[in-house]
Amino acid sequence: MTVTTWDQDVYADAMRTGRGPLYLRRPDGWLLPLDVERWCGHVDATDRLVLARCAGPVLDVGCGPGRFAAALARLGVPALGVDTCPSAVARAIAAGGAAECRSVFEPLPGEGAWRTLLLMDGNIGIGGDPLALLRRLRGLARPGALLMVETAPVDVDERLAVHVDNGRGGRGRLFPWARLGPSALRRAAGPAGWRVAEEWTCAERAFTALRPVR
Incomplete structure (x- = not known):
């Protein structure tokens, strides 16, 4: 599967500066604000609920500027972030995390051995095909692994064509x-080989933990 990377000028500039505004925009004008400042900051209380469930090695898919990878490194938990934006990966490494500039659909280190996998900040959207993404992550996970997904906080199921817009x-x-x-x-979980293990919300953010189906 080929993944189109986010715009390497608008998005990359936000990753370098750590500041927005930044949006996903549909051709009809609909906007989804992206929380660049939170992504580029330190983990917050809601993020720490995710960290508390992580056991290494951890793969952070679409890690962006790497706040999870950096926080896990400080905790001594082996973790790797992957992202297609070089500026985001550079920021993740500068923050103290391990990160590589790769697509999740490319060959990755540790295939079949990851104990925890993360899809934070709406990254279930990567590639525009959640089922394909979940199946790919099933192949990366070890038996009994935990996949934590941050979903939209409302019941929505849509496939979009968008571009990154700085307003x-x-x-x-x-x-x-x-x-x-x-x-x-x-x-989507069942057909991709996952089952729901836990769901929770915090600070208007929604999370689902999945386990592989045996």
């Missing part, structure tokens, strides 16, 4: 994305 006239090319809420993720 100041800068925008990238269209690429496929997806938005899933908790119910939609539950529907």
Whole structure:
């Protein structure tokens, strides 16, 4: 599967500066704000609920500027972030995390051996095909692994064509994305070889933990 990377000018600039505004925009004008400052900061209380469930080795898919990879490194938990944006990966490494500039659909280190996998900040949308992404992660996971997914906080199930927009006239090319809420993720999990183990919400953010189906 080929994944179109986020715009390497608009998005990369936000990763370098650690500041927004930044949005996903549909051709009809619909906007989804992206929380660049939170992504580029330290883990918060809600993130720490995810960290508490992590056992190494951890693969952070679409790690962005690497706040989870850096926090896990400080805790002594082996972790690797992967992202397709070089500026995001550079920021993750500068923050103290281990990260590589790769797509999750490319060959990765430790295939079949990851104990925890992360899809935070809506990254179930990577590639625009959640089922394909979940199946790929099933192949990366070891038996009994834990996959934690941050979904949309509302029940939504949509496939989008979007571009990154900085609200100041800068925008990238269209690429496929997806938005899933908790119910939609539950529907996608089974056909991809996962079962729901836990669901929780905190600070208006929604999370689902999945385990591989034996």
